[in-house]
Amino acid sequence: xxxxxxxxxxxxxxxxxxxxxxxxxxxxxxxxxxxxxxxxxxxxxxxxxxxxxxxxxxxxxxxxxxxxxxxxxxxxxxxxxxxxxxxxxxxxxxxxxxxxxxxxxxxxxxxxxxxxxxxxxxxxxxxxxxxxxxxxxxxxxxxxxxxxxxxxxxxxxxxxxxxxxxxxxxxxxxxxxxxxxxxxxxxxxxxxxxxxxxxxxxxxxxxxxxxxxxxxxxxxxxxxxxxxxxxxxxxxxxxxxxxxxxxxxxxxxxxxxxxxxxxxxxxxxxxxxxxxxxxxxxxxxxxxxxxxxxxxxxxxxxxxxxxxxxxxxxxxxxxxxxxxxx
Ligand SMILES: [Zn+2]
Numbered sequence: 482x483x484x485x486x487x488x489x490x491x492x493x494x495x496x497x498x499x500x501x502x503x504x505x506x507x508x509x510x511x512x513x514x515x516x517x518x519x520x521x522x523x524x525x526x527x528x529x530x531x532x533x534x535x536x537x538x539x540x541x542x543x544x545x546x547x548x549x550x551x552x553x554x555x556x557x558x559x560x561x562x563x564x565x566x567x568x569x570x571x572x573x574x575x576x577x578x579x580x581x582x583x584x585x586x587x588x589x590x591x592x593x594x595x596x597x598x599x600x601x602x603x604x605x606x607x608x609x610x611x612x613x614x615x616x617x618x619x620x621x622x623x624x625x626x627x628x629x630x631x632x633x634x635x636x637x638x639x640x641x642x643x644x645x646x647x648x649x650x651x652x653x654x655x656x657x658x659x660x661x662x663x664x665x666x667x668x669x670x671x672x673x674x675x676x677x678x679x680x681x682x683x684x685x686x687x688x689x690x691x692x693x694x695x696x697x698x699x700x701x702x703x704x705x706x707x708x709x710x711x712x713x714x715x716x717x718x719x720x721x722x723x724x725x726x727x728x729x730x731x732x733x734x735x736x737x738x739x740x741x742x743x744x745x746x747x748x749x750x751x752x753x754x755x756x757x758x759x760x761x762x763x764x765x766x767x768x769x770x771x772x773x774x775x776x777x778x779x780x781x782x783x784x785x786x787x788x789x790x791x792x793x794x795x796x797x798x799x800x801x802x803x804x805x806x807x
Pocket of ligand 1: 541543545
């Protein structure tokens with residue numbers, strides 16, 4: 482368990498909040514937004530714990546009675562009215578009870594922290610009842626709202642919160658953190674390159690490595706197409722993979738985008754993902770393939786069959802690849 486400062490390390494945005502905390506200049510309501518897996522929830526939780534901590538030195542100290550009760554889930558001054566598993570949102574009644582509870586405990590003093598994870602799931606009536614509380618919250622009451630979808634939060638709520646947009650992580654930072662968690666350097670680099678700035682996604686991929694198989698399939702079925710003669714064999718590999726269509730096209734699109742970016746400065750670049758013959762591919766040709774990939778992604782919802790769609794893309798790749806190999 483980390484101190485707030487270590488939790489913010491590597492992110493200027495979060496270090497700024499840590500400084501506000503240290504200087505006693507925190508606002509009373511924060512809205513943490515950003516892509517999934519960038520550490521919003523962990524930071525909000527650690528901030529809540531730090532606000533309640535009675536220990537010395539860097540907070541939370543993770544040793545004092547308050548920190549222990551926080552970890553055990555028995556701290557009376559922190560509330561996590563997050564949506565329960567079956568429910569989409571907390572009810573208006575629960576919200577009113579919480580507000581009444583805050584009013585009562587305010588009399589006893591001490592800080593109170595309310596953390597709304599998945600705040601986008603709060604219904605409009607619940608958000609409206611929260612509004613009044615945000616305005617009238619007494620001394621020592623802190624609201625931490627966390628969401629992946631900032632636009633689902635009412636503008637009136639947003640305007641009463643300090644919005645903190647937690648940015649995506651750099652690949653280097655993801656790789657460093659993965660190595661801290663025991664991954665080998667090679668593994669960490671590979672995972673970081675496909676996690677797209679989401680530490681959460683990288684961690685998920687450690688536990689579920691189906692991505693390896695999917696990437697290998699993309700390489701074998703699409704990127705190994707050198708001419709139209711290869712299409713039947715490659716198409717065979719995609720039999721019964723219709724369910725994965727979206728994932729496979731997304732991998733292709735992302736890798737193609739990355740290849741195009743790199744090729745603009747280094748014409749011979751192929752990275753670790755593209756087979757050798759892609760070295761000769763020129764940017765214009767890759768952009769045409771990228772258009773075909775995007776078209777295929779859109780067609781997935783239409784009546785065009787999975788096989789016909791995938792073979793259409795192989796056809797485009799074969800046409801371009803034939804040109805490079807002349
Ligand atoms: Zn403590």
